[in-house]
Structures are given as structure tokens and as C-alpha cells.
């Protein structure tokens with residue numbers, strides 16, 4: 361049995377969970393095994409909706425003790441659910457939640473772990489599972505064989521396309537034992553309104569070429585027209601032109617959107633490390649020698665202060681005609 | 683207070699990425715290694731700051747062969763009081779985590795610091811594993827950490843924001859950008875590092891559950907297609923019809 365932990369941070373089942381379920385269901389088919397999803401904590405929507413992504417069983421530990429992420433309690437719950445349903449492969453998302461839990465659960469279950477997986481390479485007849493992941497900040501790919509009987513995987517965001525292949529089911533409510541939480545949540549501060557960077561399908565990013573934080577309006581407008589999330593290079597965040605959570609690259613966040621538009625960013629190797637897994641890269645830079653052009657699919661050599669508003673106009677026109 | 687900081691080393695960020703001919707291992711020929719930035723800039727510096735404010739000891743721990751001791755010396759130069767090297771090649775995160783946990787059991791650490799991930803294999807696995815071995819709370823991706831007596835107030839990065847959590851000592855934490863500012867070791871630190879203790883400890887055997895099949899380099903990009911800066915409708919058309927991302 362493949363068990364997918366569909367994460368629901370702050371009660372919300374979102375894209376990361378749907379991707380994990382889509383992936384888990386496909387993996388289960390490859391293994392010739394059934395697949396179930398488990399949700400911990402109370403949720404704002406019906407967990408049975410996960411059936412749309414192909415799982416026939418959704419288990420819901422509808423216990424508010426799991427509404428906050430306490431790694432010890434969550435690990436205990438997942439281990440217990442895995443035992444109850446006889447799961448030998450556990451899939452979760454490589455998010456802040458998955459990074460908190462995957463290693464812990466692997467130790468608890470004496471399982472082999474590969475985190476940040478982007479796909480399955482093969483399933484061997486002896487039960488070995490070979491998975492793929494990107495390493496060296498996107499500069500290479502690795503294949504790892506998990507040879508232990510119990511396996512834990514975490515799936516990289518945007519690694520697979522969501523697939524609706526089923527119907528909502530009615531969630532089975534479960535109870536599990538858990539230790540008292542050792543972590544208390546004081547506050548949560550989230551940026552409202554925008555898709556968080558790791559989940560964004562389109563990202564509009566700008567660098568030092570913008571000259572001044574007051575010039576960001578044209579970037580915001582382009583992002584708005586595209587329904588994109590904004591990002592920035594490191595010096596921009598370091599000089600407080602933009603908030604830190606927008607910083608992408610080796611020391612910021614690594615992203616893999618479908619479309620990454622880089623505006624006035626030179627394309628230093630440390631910046632590329634966080635973005636070169638993007639499906640399509642567009643670079644706008646006035647310097648034809650900017651290293652970013654080597655990593656780009658489409659390039660515009662020109663002054664960003666002219667090109668960006670023009671692109672926004674073209675996008676608006678395109679969207680209006682759609 | 684007693685702080686453990688787990689230090690890994692990675693190829694210099696600008697190093698070329700190449701693999702041995704069988705594709706099974708990273709080809710480190712001619713590559714300079716650096717301390718993993720998350721371990722150095724954030725975890726180690728924050729541990730030193732807390733020690734400076736509250737007193738105590740910072741122990742830097744590395745799992746790796748003798749050749750890596752320069753990285754531990756650098757940790758001592760930045761401010762760690764003692765260094766420990768577990769004498770083994772760090773073959774996997776499971777192996778590394780087990781070594782760290784075995785060592786941590788021998789001393790009562792108040793906080794165990796790690797980096798959020800190593801920038802080569804991008805695992806983000808070791809910290810949670812260590813925490814589970816020791817049955818301690820774990821907070822990943824922490825961008826701020828303060829102590830209020832026996833309680834730590836930690837901000838952790840979540841998708842699109844931060845969550846502020848409280849946890850009692852002892853616990854395990856992984857450091858992300860923001861927890862501290864990079865420190866450049868000064869001459870005095872470098873001199874003092876030479877006389878600070880560096881202990882070598884044997885490794886315990888660990889059963890490996892994961893093995894490398896192969897590493898490959900991504901196929902080179904087809905090359906950039908340049909679009910006339912006057913004609914952004916053309917770029918939109920290409921993104922829609924050719925790249926199919928709009």
C-alpha cells in the first residue's frame with residue numbers, strides 16, 4: 361500500500377497535497393498496489409475531495425491536536441496510520457512541512473528516504489524503487505535506489521502536473537494516539553493574496569538593474585497581468601528593496617515554475633542555482649553579454665524600463681483576446 | 683548553555699559539477715570545498731552569538747575524513763570553542779544523522795543546530811533524523827531564534843510567510859537565511875583556532891537503505907531565442923504557441 365500524507369498547513373489542502381496524491385496514485389499503479397491518502401488535523405474543506413486526484417481511500421485524523429506542526433506528534437500519527445493500513449511506501453511533499461517530517465518518519469519506520477524527488481525512474485522486481493531528483497542546485501540529476509522494505513519519499517513542488525482522475529470520496533475518520541505537543545504556535549505571518557513562491561507557476565523576478573525600489577511598479581504590473589508571483593535577486597533583498605521571502609537562488613528559495621521571467625538580473629551562478637529548474641526562462645537585460653542569456657530560452661536585449669511595460673501591454677492584449 | 687553545531691562541507695558554489703566516469707560519484711578533482719553556507723553563516727554564528735550573550739560552549743561537529751579538518755578549523759576561527767570530527771566518509775544522510783545523534787547523546791546539549799540543507803545534494807534530511815534519534819522537538823528552516831530563559835522563540839519559514847513558535851530546551855533546529863549575519867574570521871580567531879581542541883571519534887556502523895544509481899548532467903539548453911525588444915507581441919506568441927506556458 362502507498363500512503364500519501366496530504367499536508368494541510370493551517371487547515372488548508374493545497375497544491376502541494378494534490379501533487380503528492382497525484383504522484384502517489386501513479387506510483388501505486390506502477391507498484392500494483394492500492395493507494396490511500398491521510399490528512400492530519402481539522403481542515404477548511406472536505407478531505408474527501410482528494411478523491412479527485414485518484415485515491416479511492418482518504419483517511420482523516422480529524423483531531424485538532426494536529427492543527428499545528430509538531431514533528432513528534434505528526435510522526436507518531438503517520439507511523440500509526442501506516443501500520444494500521446499496512447503501508448510500505450509513504451509519500452509527502454518537499455515543503456516546509458515535509459522537510460520537518462520526512463527524515464523523522466524515515467528513522468521511526470527504519471525506512472530509506474529520498475527527499476525532493478521529481479519522478480520515478482524504475483521499479484525493480486526485487487522491490488527496489490529507483491527515483492530521480494535534482495542535485496547540486498539544479499546543475500545535475502541523480503538517481504537513487506531505495507532498497508529497504510519500507511520507503512519514504514518527498515515530492516518536489518511543481519515536479520508533476522496535477523491530474524484529476526477520480527471522484528470525491530467520503531473520508532474515513534480515524535483516531536490515533538499522539539504525545540502532547542512540545543511546540544506552541546505564537547503567531548503566523550503570511551503574505552496575503554499571492555500564490556507563495558514555491559507553488560507559483562509563473563514568477564516575475566527582478567534584480568539590481570531596477571536601480572531603485574520605487575521602480576518596482578512595472579514589475580508588479582507585469583506580475584499582475586500574468587497572475588504571477590514576484591521574486592528578486594539576493595542583493596535586492598539584502599538592500600531591503602524587497603522582502604526577504606522573495607529572494608531566490610542558492611541561499612534563498614529554489615523554485616521551479618513553468619515560466620520564470622528575469623528582469624535586470626545578471627544571472628550569477630548562485631542565482632541560477634535557485635531557478636534553473638524552471639521549465640521556460642525569459643531574460644530581459646540590456647547587456648547582451650549577461651550570463652543569464654546562456655541559461656535562457658527566450659531573451660530580450662533592451663532597456664527594462666521600456667521592455668517591461670511593453671510586455672505587460674502585450675500580455676493584457678493577449679489575455680483580453682483569450 | 684551548550685550548543686552543538688553540525689558542520690558539513692560542499693564544493694565551492696562556483697565549482698564545476700562533474701562526475702566520475704561510472705557516474706556513481708562526484709568528481710572532486712581540483713575542487714575547493716567550503717563550509718556549507720547555512721551551517722557557517724547562520725547556524726554557527728547564531729550559536730556563537732548566544733554563547734557570547736549567555737555563556738557556555740559551542741561545539742562544532744563534522745562527519746568526514748581527516749582531510750576535512752580545515753573546515754572544522756575555520757569553524758573554530760569563527761568562534762566555536764571545541765571541534766569534534768566523526769572519522770568516516772559521510773555516505774548518506776541516514777549515516778550522518780546517526781553519527782551526530784550518537785555523539786550528541788554523550789553530552790547534554792541545549793540546542794542542536796544544523797543548516798537547512800547542504801547545497802550540493804540538497805537533502806534537508808539530516809536534522810529531522812537527528813531529532814528523531816534523540817526524541818527531541820525539531821524546527822526546520824528557522825530564520826530567527828531567541829531565548830527567553832528555558833524557552834526558545836523561533837521563526838520558521840513557511841510557504842509564503844513565517845510562523846513564530848515556542849519550544850522548550852533542548853531541541854534541534856535547522857538554520858535558514860536570516861538567523862544571523864555572516865562573520866569573517868579575524869586574525870586573532872585564526873590564531874586561537876590552532877590551539878582549540880579537535881577531538882576525533884570513531885563512527886558507528888549504519889545499515890544503508892539508499893544507494894546512488896547514477897548522476898547525470900542535464901542536457902544543454904537549445905540556446906536562447908532572441909526576440910526584438912520592440913515586439914513584445916511576438917514574445918507573447920512564442921510563450922503561448924511554442925513554449926505553451928501561457
Ligand SMILES: Cc1cc2nc3c(=O)[nH]c(=O)nc-3n(C[C@H](O)[C@H](O)[C@H](O)COP(=O)(O)OP(=O)(O)OC[C@H]3O[C@@H](n4cnc5c(N)ncnc54)[C@H](O)[C@@H]3O)c2cc1C
Nearest residue numbers: 567568569593594609610611624625626628630631646664
Ligand atoms: C555564496 C553566495 C551565495 C549567493 N546566493 C545568491 C542567491 O541565492 N541569489 C542571488 O540572486 N544571488 C546570490 N548571490 C549573489 C550573486 O553572486 C550575484 O551577486 C547576484 O545574483 C547579482 O544580482 P543582480 O543580478 O540583481 O545584480 P547585478 O549582477 O548587478 O546585475 C544587474 C543586471 O541588470 C542589468 N541592467 C542594468 N540596468 C538595466 C536596464 N535599464 N535594463 C535592463 N537590464 C539592466 C545589467 O546588465 C546586469 O546584468 C550569492 C553569492 C555568493 C557568493
Ligand SMILES: Nc1ncnc2c1ncn2[C@@H]1O[C@H](COP(=O)(O)O)[C@@H](O)[C@H]1O
Nearest residue numbers: 690745772796797799800805806807808
Ligand atoms: N557530514 C556532515 N557532518 C556534520 N553535519 C552534517 C554533515 N552533513 C550534513 N550535516 C548537517 O545537516 C544539515 C542538512 O544536511 P542535508 O540533510 O544533507 O541537506 C547540514 O546543513 C549540516 O548542518
